Amino acid sequence: MNRPRRRQATALGVGALLTATLAFAAPASAATTTAATKAKATQTPLVVNARYGGHCTYDRVVIDLQGYVPGVTVTPVPNLVYDGSGKPVPLAGRYFLEVRLHPAAGHDDAGHNVYLGPKLVKINLSKLKGLALTGDYEGYVTFGAAFDTTPAYSSFTLHSPERFVLDIAHPNTC
Known part of the structure; x- marks a missing residue:
């Protein structure tokens, strides 16, 4: 694997790990609020x-x-x-x-x-x-x-x- 592709793969992996960490760290009420906000915005x-x-x-x-x-x-x-x-x-x-x-x-x-x-x-x-x-x-x-x-x-x-x-x-x- 050449260097640019390795850097890209590393960056994608770090981004996915960070996203997963934030999703688990967010309180349940934040997820509910986000879902309610999205539903309201689409009506x-x-x-x-x-x-x-x-x-x-x-x-x-x-x-x-x-x-x-x-x-x-x-x-x-x-x-x-x-x-x-x-x-x-x-x-x-x-x-x-x-x-x-x-x-x-x-x-x-x-x-x-x-x-x-x-x-x-x-x-x-x-x-x-x-x-x-x-x-x-x-x-x-x-x-x-x-x-x-x-x-x-x-x-x-x-x-x-x-x-x-x-x-x-x-x-x-x-």
């Missing part, structure tokens, strides 16, 4: 509600979840359509944002709806003029938001309970 998060409100310098949309906050994209789009059908969403506005969560579902494994929030609502806040659930399809949950003027927005996640937040800035109204 699809459920979108259970969407709500909105006006504040002095911003309007806010909050999407409530069970599980964890998945990947979220917020994209300006020229118009809103329902996922799957492609039919237009009947929200008045000149500017629109699409909020897409993946992986996510608005229904449980048995196909029962768990999403209890608004499906389509006209809103009269400073910036936000409408909100619609536009899709719950193949691991994606999508919302559309309507505005009369170009929205300046920021987003972030909050935990305990899990939620995604979209803030739309506007001049101070207080």
